[in-house]
Amino acid sequence: MEKVVTGKVRFSYVSVFEPRSVEGGEAKYSITLLIPKSDTDTYNKIINLMNKTLNEAVADVFKGVMPTNPRFPIYDGDGLRPSGEPFGDECRGCWVITANSKEKPEVVDAGCNPIMSKSDFYSGCYGRASIVFYAYNTSGNKGVGCGLNNLQKLEDGQPLSGRSTAAEDFGGSSAYSAPASPMAPATPYAQGIPGYNPAPVNPIPVQPQAPAYTGQVNPITGQPIVNNIYGVN
Numbered sequence: 001m002e003k004v005v006t007g008k009v010r011f012s013y014v015s016v017f018e019p020r021s022v023e024g025g026e027a028k029y030s031i032t033l034l035i036p037k038s039d040t041d042t043y044n045k046i047i048n049l050m051n052k053t054l055n056e057a058v059a060d061v062f063k064g065v066m067p068t069n070p071r072f073p074i075y076d077g078d079g080l081r082p083s084g085e086p087f088g089d090e091c092r093g094c095w096v097i098t099a100n101s102k103e104k105p106e107v108v109d110a111g112c113n114p115i116m117s118k119s120d121f122y123s124g125c126y127g128r129a130s131i132v133f134y135a136y137n138t139s140g141n142k143g144v145g146c147g148l149n150n151l152q153k154l155e156d157g158q159p160l161s162g163r164s165t166a167a168e169d170f171g172g173s174s175a176y177s178a179p180a181s182p183m184a185p186a187t188p189y190a191q192g193i194p195g196y197n198p199a200p201v202n203p204i205p206v207q208p209q210a211p212a213y214t215g216q217v218n219p220i221t222g223q224p225i226v227n228n229i230y231g232v233n
Contacts, residue, residue, distance in 0.1 A: 033099065
């Protein structure tokens with residue numbers, strides 16, 4: 001089967017270490033290639049091989065009748081997805097094509113050494129892909145699909161996962177520098193807060209109390225005993 005080895009492309013939606021199922025379908029290894037429109041050589045190779053695959057499939061796959069509107073796996077990144085939604089910003093100025101395979105592809109670096117870690121081969125890095133094309137006629141759907149052979153990483157790139165890197169979080173202007181002097185005591189709660197102006201609190205007046213009586217008390221009346229004689233003044 002003829003294949004196309006692309007020029008340098010950007011990888012997206014990387015699922016090449018473990019197969020992934022889409023909408024309950026058969027789990028496959030897959031990857032999306034973002035091919036710069038400036039790479040006309042890769043684009044022409046893909047178009048020519050897709051047309052050749054389509055024509056060669058008329059006799060057997062399409063039962064002698066060329067499909068009226070065959071489907072192709074390549075899309076304009078400046079246009080719309082099949083769903084009608086626009087492609088992401090990372091697809092601008094690119095042709096977008098998704099390749100998949102039931103078999104796990106080989107993933108290597110620039111020196112053809114195997115890459116085993118997901119963190120080393122990710123959505124956003126750059127490299128080359130070996131892809132093939134096949135015709136299909138399933139449940140009324142007719143066209144050409146893209147198969148995935150192998151992948152080669154050439155260089156790193158900004159991850160497309162939406163997550164920042166540790167260097168972005170902690171490097172550059174965000175780099176840590178130890179304080180020059182011990183930390184100042186914490187500011188009391190609510191003090192020093194802009195706009196905070198507590199109303200003065202009026203103290204509750206304290207009523208003077210009579211000195212405690214230390215003399216004798218009549219145990220019946222509870223009244224003080226005068227001249228030490230009960231009830232006599």
